[in-house]
Amino acid sequence: MTLLSPLGLLLLLALPVLVWLALRAQRPRTLVVGTLLIWRRVAAVVPPQREKSRRLDLLLYVLLAACALAALGAARPAPGGADGPAGLAIFVESLGAGEPGLDSVLARAAELAGNTPARVYAAAPLPGLETLGPVQRIVPGPIEAELAQFETATPGAPRLLFLAAPTPQALRLGRVLPRLETPRAGVVFEARAEGETLLLRQSDGPAPAVSGASLSGVNTAGGEQSREYRITAGSVRVTAPGQDITLARRGAGIGVGPDWNTDRHAALLAALRPEPGATPGVWLGSRDREPAVRVNQGSAADLSGTQCRLDWRHPLFAELPLAGLDLAAGGRVLEPAPSERVLARAWRDGQPAGALAVLSADGRVLRFAGDPFAELGLALAVLLLDNAVGVVTGTRPSQRQSFAVQGDLPSRRQALAGPFEPEGELSGVTTPAEPRSTAHWLLALAALGALAAAQISASGPRQP
Amino acid sequence: MAETADIFDAAFLRQLQALDGALLRLRGQAGEGLARHGRAAGQHEFRGHRPYAPGDDLRRLDWNAYGRLGRFFLREFERERLEHLTLVADTSASMAVAGKHGLARRACAAAGYLTLRGGGSVTHQGITVEGQARFARLLDSLRVAGPEGGPLAGQLADLASRPRPPADLLVATDGLEEPAALAPLAALAQRRCNVTLLCVLAPDELNPAAAGAATLRALEGGELALNLDDATLAAYGAELQRHLDGLRALGERHGWIVVITPSDTSLRDLFLRDLAGASA
Numbered sequence: 001m002t003l004l005s006p007l008g009l010l011l012l013l014a015l016p017v018l019v020w021l022a023l024r025a026q027r028p029r030t031l032v033v034g035t036l037l038i039w040r041r042v043a044a045v046v047p048p049q050r051e052k053s054r055r056l057d058l059l060l061y062v063l064l065a066a067c068a069l070a071a072l073g074a075a076r077p078a079p080g081g082a083d084g085p086a087g088l089a090i091f092v093e094s095l096g097a098g099e100p101g102l103d104s105v106l107a108r109a110a111e112l113a114g115n116t117p118a119r120v121y122a123a124a125p126l127p128g129l130e131t132l133g134p135v136q137r138i139v140p141g142p143i144e145a146e147l148a149q150f151e152t153a154t155p156g157a158p159r160l161l162f163l164a165a166p167t168p169q170a171l172r173l174g175r176v177l178p179r180l181e182t183p184r185a186g187v188v189f190e191a192r193a194e195g196e197t198l199l200l201r202q203s204d205g206p207a208p209a210v211s212g213a214s215l216s217g218v219n220t221a222g223g224e225q226s227r228e229y230r231i232t233a234g235s236v237r238v239t240a241p242g243q244d245i246t247l248a249r250r251g252a253g254i255g256v257g258p259d260w261n262t263d264r265h266a267a268l269l270a271a272l273r274p275e276p277g278a279t280p281g282v283w284l285g286s287r288d289r290e291p292a293v294r295v296n297q298g299s300a301a302d303l304s305g306t307q308c309r310l311d312w313r314h315p316l317f318a319e320l321p322l323a324g325l326d327l328a329a330g331g332r333v334l335e336p337a338p339s340e341r342v343l344a345r346a347w348r349d350g351q352p353a354g355a356l357a358v359l360s361a362d363g364r365v366l367r368f369a370g371d372p373f374a375e376l377g378l379a380l381a382v383l384l385l386d387n388a389v390g391v392v393t394g395t396r397p398s399q400r401q402s403f404a405v406q407g408d409l410p411s412r413r414q415a416l417a418g419p420f421e422p423e424g425e426l427s428g429v430t431t432p433a434e435p436r437s438t439a440h441w442l443l444a445l446a447a448l449g450a451l452a453a454a455q456i457s458a459s460g461p462r463q464p
Numbered sequence: 465m466a467e468t469a470d471i472f473d474a475a476f477l478r479q480l481q482a483l484d485g486a487l488l489r490l491r492g493q494a495g496e497g498l499a500r501h502g503r504a505a506g507q508h509e510f511r512g513h514r515p516y517a518p519g520d521d522l523r524r525l526d527w528n529a530y531g532r533l534g535r536f537f538l539r540e541f542e543r544e545r546l547e548h549l550t551l552v553a554d555t556s557a558s559m560a561v562a563g564k565h566g567l568a569r570r571a572c573a574a575a576g577y578l579t580l581r582g583g584g585s586v587t588h589q590g591i592t593v594e595g596q597a598r599f600a601r602l603l604d605s606l607r608v609a610g611p612e613g614g615p616l617a618g619q620l621a622d623l624a625s626r627p628r629p630p631a632d633l634l635v636a637t638d639g640l641e642e643p644a645a646l647a648p649l650a651a652l653a654q655r656r657c658n659v660t661l662l663c664v665l666a667p668d669e670l671n672p673a674a675a676g677a678a679t680l681r682a683l684e685g686g687e688l689a690l691n692l693d694d695a696t697l698a699a700y701g702a703e704l705q706r707h708l709d710g711l712r713a714l715g716e717r718h719g720w721i722v723v724i725t726p727s728d729t730s731l732r733d734l735f736l737r738d739l740a741g742a743s744a
Contacts, residue, residue: 028677028689034558034669035640036682041703043688046696 011071015064022060059456066449073442087117089154090132091161093143093179094124095417096410098242101180102126105162108177112160112426121150143413144169158426164417166424175426178419188240189415193247193403198229198236203415208240212247223416236403247403253278254389259295260285264374264381271382272389272397282393284385291364291392293385298332298354298369306346306353314343316357316366316387324380327356330370334358340367359391366392471566472573472603479731480577486736513537519597521583547584548592550630551576552619553609554637557683560611562666563727567734568636569606571662574731575634576602587630617645624648629655639663639711639724646714653718660739661715663708663724670704670726672697 033039090109095101106128109118118133123140138149147169150159159174166176185205192199198213202225207215213229213236220226229236238245254274256265269284283292308328310317317325328346333354336342343366344356356369366388373381390396513526516536529537551572559565576586577599585594586602589609593602616637623630629652639661646661653659675692682688690696708724715722723738 028679029675030679030681031675031692032561033680033682034561034564034638034666035684036680036686036688037640037642038669038700038703038707039680039688039690042696042699043690045699045703046690 008071008074011067011074014067018063059453062449062453062456066446066453069442069449070446073439073446088113089157089159090118090120091150092122092126092129093163095179096414099126100184102128104181106131109160164413166420171424174424176424177422180417181419183418186240187410187415188238188243188245189410189412191238191245191247191405193401195402196231198231200227208238210238212236246406248406249402250404252397252400253280255280255283257283257286262374268373268382268385282389293388293392294367295371297367298334300331301333301354303328303331303346306348308356309345309347311343316343316391318387320383327372329375332369334369364392471570472607480574483574483731483735484578484581512540514540517595517597520595547579547582549575549579549584549586549632549634551586551588552635554616555609555611556615557611558638558640560683562668564638564664564666565611567664567727570731571636571734572634573603573606616641620648624651629657632658634660636662638665643710650718659720661720661722664727666727672700
């Protein structure tokens with residue numbers, strides 16, 4: 001908001017003019033008449049008076065208020081801090097760990113700013129920025145979102161932007177300079193384990209030092225490299241300039257209850273690759289712990305001549321060959337509680353003969369009437385168990401990443417940051433819309449005031 | 465407020481001709497009327513001769529006199545002599561607002577024109593004009609009579625002091641005088657003078673507008689501070705009405721024709737509506 005806008009100044013100047021005109025209008029007028037013969041007789045009846053006209057005063061006040069409101073509206077006020085900073089606005093993009101090249105940014109920004117007061121905007125706490133001026137944090141996010149915040153916060157101000165790479169949006173805002181003056185090579189921006197395979201992506205440059213995995217392939221394209229490693233240890237360490245990345249094996253802790261007691265059960269458990277010693281996140285065959293997959297929960301029943309009907313849309317049966325999935329083979333049926341959801345049921349002659357698998361209302365306990373993991377084929381049983389654990393924990397063991405990256409990785413944009421020719425105009429900034437501006441309300445009030453003044457004037461005394 | 469354009473221009477003269485025709489038609493409907501009220505009409509005693517002037521009625525040329533003397537003379541009769549109109553256009557300073565003086569002079573000119581068309585004579589400010597051809601002299605006399613002269617009372621007192629009073633007297637004024645100023649008119653009326661008092665008032669004088677606190681500066685001199693609000697204007701209206709009613713009562717008492725008209729009235733309305741109506 002500034003009252004130095006031309007229209008605002010004009011309207012402000014109108015205020016004293018209105019007062020002057022009102023005072024002038026309230027001075028006694030001089031009227032030329034032919035003779036005072038009748039007027040003198042009137043004066044004998046009505047003594048001379050010089051009372052002020054209240055109607056004229058009201059008109060003046062309304063006009064002054066309308067003018068002042070219009071001047072404020074022309075100043076485009078935006079309460080709540082949407083005002084632009086005084087002087088230069090500087091945006092510094094974060095490059096992640098280490099924040100390389102920050103000293104160069106400070107030096108170049110100080111040189112460009114000179115004696116102009118500056119305000120700095122950054123999404124990360126960058127050391128030393130406060131030497132340029134007050135630092136205002138913006139919400140971290142994609143560069144487009146950060147630039148949008150910067151634009152909204154600095155309406156009309158000349159802007160300097162230190163970016164990893166120029167963008168059309170940034171070029172529209174102001175002068176764009178490289179965040180880095182020298183290219184940064186070999187920065188890892190993605191580390192991902194798929195089974196026993198480690199995938200690394202990095203900017204062009206020397207290969208990182210990797211321990212706990214052996215290199216199996218390299219692919220280079222578009223200024224970046226993809227490297228594939230075979231994991232050979234329980235943890236992998238990746239070391240690159242300014243980066244120290246550790247990938248630790250992340251196994252699932254699985255507990256076993258009294259009903260999970262056969263060799264078949266042990267083989268199925270091993271297929272899930274539980275992490276030894278880890279706190280169980282799910283219990284198999286347990287009768288009282290949660291979350292759990294429980295077996296042999298039903299009572300014996302004659303299920304001859306029955307058909308097994310499945311709630312085949314449920315994740316328990318996802319990606320399973322349903323044709324071979326007969327949960328009634330154990331000859332047991334369940335009496336489900338009213339809150340439990342029946343996922344499989346035995347039917348005979350169109351009538352339900354009993355529940356075969358039910359899920360608790362909170363989804364943490366899956367109960368089977370028999371023990372399908374012992375009765376089904378091994379491959380089908382592994383898949384069913386994988387689904388069952390996924391139902392009660394939210395993640396199937398087969399989909400869980402086997403290694404977790406410890407620490408933050410830079411984004412691809414940050415990793416590929418490099419020098420470029422400065423672009424954009426420092427003074428050629430556009431004035432963005434002010435979403436929180438109250439100008440339109442003030443102008444509307446001013447218009448109402450003008451209408452009221454017109455009404456007062458129309459109903460006032462007729463001026464000769 | 466002095467008139468800058470010629471108030472007796474060609475358009476005015478055309479108005480006079482139209483007015484004459486309209487008056488003739490009006491007389492045909494209502495009989496003799498305007499200037500001869502209160503007096504027996506139809507007196508045609510021979511009075512004498514006067515030299516011919518261009519524009520005079522050729523039917524009244526005395527051919528015997530021409531045969532004897534070789535010059536044209538017009539025969540004059542008593543009636544024409546009696547149709548002698550004296551004009552008094554108020555030249556006081558108060559007439560210089562809103563065309564009051566202009567209408568007063570045009571009304572005098574029109575009355576003089578009609579009198580001259582009827583064979584009568586007209587006197588204005590001591591200048592007597594006879595014959596229609598000398599109408600221009602009357603206009604010249606009226607044209608120079610600006611509103612810079614003295615008060616009306618002086619002009620009327622001068623007329624009343626003459627040994628022979630005018631037969632017909634038209635006084636065009638605004639009537640905004642103390643009643644004492646019109647005392648000479650009462651004296652003239654007692655001496656068988658037919659007085660027509662034409663009061664021309666500016667629209668703003670008849671209906672002034674509200675202006676708040678104001679200083680009234682009179683052309684006749686003097687200032688007065690007043691708050692021209694609704695109450696003051698109402699008091700003004702009452703005082704003006706009382707004054708005009710006093711004029712009408714005075715005229716009725718002395719047998720005057722009193723006409724009060726705004727200065728934006730047309731000549732046609734003034735003669736055919738106001739004056740004719742008041743004379744009837």
